[in-house]
Amino acid sequence: xxxxxxxxxxxxxxxxxxxxxxxxxxxxxxxxxxxxxxxxxxxxxxxxxxxxxxxxxxxxxxxxxxxxxxxxxxxxxxxxxxxxxxxxxxxxxxxxxxxxxxxxxxxxxxxxxx
Ligand SMILES: O=C(O)C(=O)C[C@]1(C(=O)O)C=C[C@@H](O)C=C1
Numbered sequence: 001x002x003x004x005x006x007x008x009x010x011x012x013x014x015x016x017x018x019x020x021x022x023x024x025x026x027x028x029x030x031x032x033x034x035x036x037x038x039x040x041x042x043x044x045x046x047x048x049x050x051x052x053x054x055x056x057x058x059x060x061x062x063x064x065x066x067x068x069x070x071x072x073x074x075x076x077x078x079x080x081x082x083x084x085x086x087x088x089x090x091x092x093x094x095x096x097x098x099x100x101x102x103x104x105x106x107x108x109x110x111x112x113x114x
Pocket of ligand 1: 049052053063064065066068069072097098101102105
């Protein structure tokens with residue numbers, strides 16, 4: 001199978017078989033690996049949060065825990081700053097994921113008749 005980074009894109013038309021195109025292709029191969037890792041990591045995270053959702057539903061706990069989220073935000077912002085990643089972006093990314101998790105928790109609770 002052809003790797004995603006080997007398929008022709010708009011840049012091929014402009015750069016042809018040049019050194020910059022080779023460099024772009026190599027960078028894109030790494031980006032594809034990183035994106036695959038992100039998908040796998042997110043899948044593992046959602047496996048955990050699904051279990052949390054069932055635990056919460058079984059014990060009548062609310063889907064969201066703002067105090068826990070505050071701790072996560074502070075920790076991720078600190079880690080982001082250390083890693084030279086924009087802390088605002090890290091916070092927004094976490095909020096995006098947590099919003100989806102809460103939606104799952106709500107569905108699990110509704111299914112459990114809570
Ligand atoms: O730790 C929890 O209580 C969760 O439900 C997990 C999680 C998360 O995705 O990290 C999601 C919702 C909560 O508001 C806080 C954290």
